[in-house]
Amino acid sequence: MTPGPPPAAGGADAHWLLRTVELSRSCPPSATAFSVGCVVVAGDGTVLGEGYSRRDDPRDHAEEAALRGTDPGDPRLRGATLYSSLEPCSSRASRPTACSALILTTPIPRVVFAWREPALFVDCDGAERLRAAGRTVVERPDLAQGVREVNAHLLG
Numbered sequence: 001m002t003p004g005p006p007p008a009a010g011g012a013d014a015h016w017l018l019r020t021v022e023l024s025r026s027c028p029p030s031a032t033a034f035s036v037g038c039v040v041v042a043g044d045g046t047v048l049g050e051g052y053s054r055r056d057d058p059r060d061h062a063e064e065a066a067l068r069g070t071d072p073g074d075p076r077l078r079g080a081t082l083y084s085s086l087e088p089c090s091s092r093a094s095r096p097t098a099c100s101a102l103i104l105t106t107p108i109p110r111v112v113f114a115w116r117e118p119a120l121f122v123d124c125d126g127a128e129r130l131r132a133a134g135r136t137v138v139e140r141p142d143l144a145q146g147v148r149e150v151n152a153h154l155l156g
């Protein structure tokens, strides 16, 4: 996992979101679920975890796969940013814990995503839940085009 720029608003956030889109291209295809990429980056630009949808299990969401690779006791999580190509989910059919709730079990203070989940499957308020819990949430709709392309088959 290649290190990169320290997470920050602007070009560094764009760099890491483009990495999530790249990761999402590895997702096993699905007609009923989004293809998403996720990367957790420490304050110094070290990659702590990476993942994409359905990587280890057909029910995997990208955030779960990425967080699975991190050590929950790693102090660097306190200064990390979680990047996801899609807004972290707030409810799901496949597993009891939504990704926004999973993120709230970590000390990761900042979440950046590109594409707000369209209400195709469930109505998502992951960003609102994270903000309400005091996390910084940054939305970069200017980078959503690549995410829409990866998921074009779902959009009809």
Ligand SMILES: [Zn+2]
Residues within 6 Å of the ligand: 061, 062, 063, 088, 089, 092, 098, 099, 100
């Ligand atoms: Zn999820």
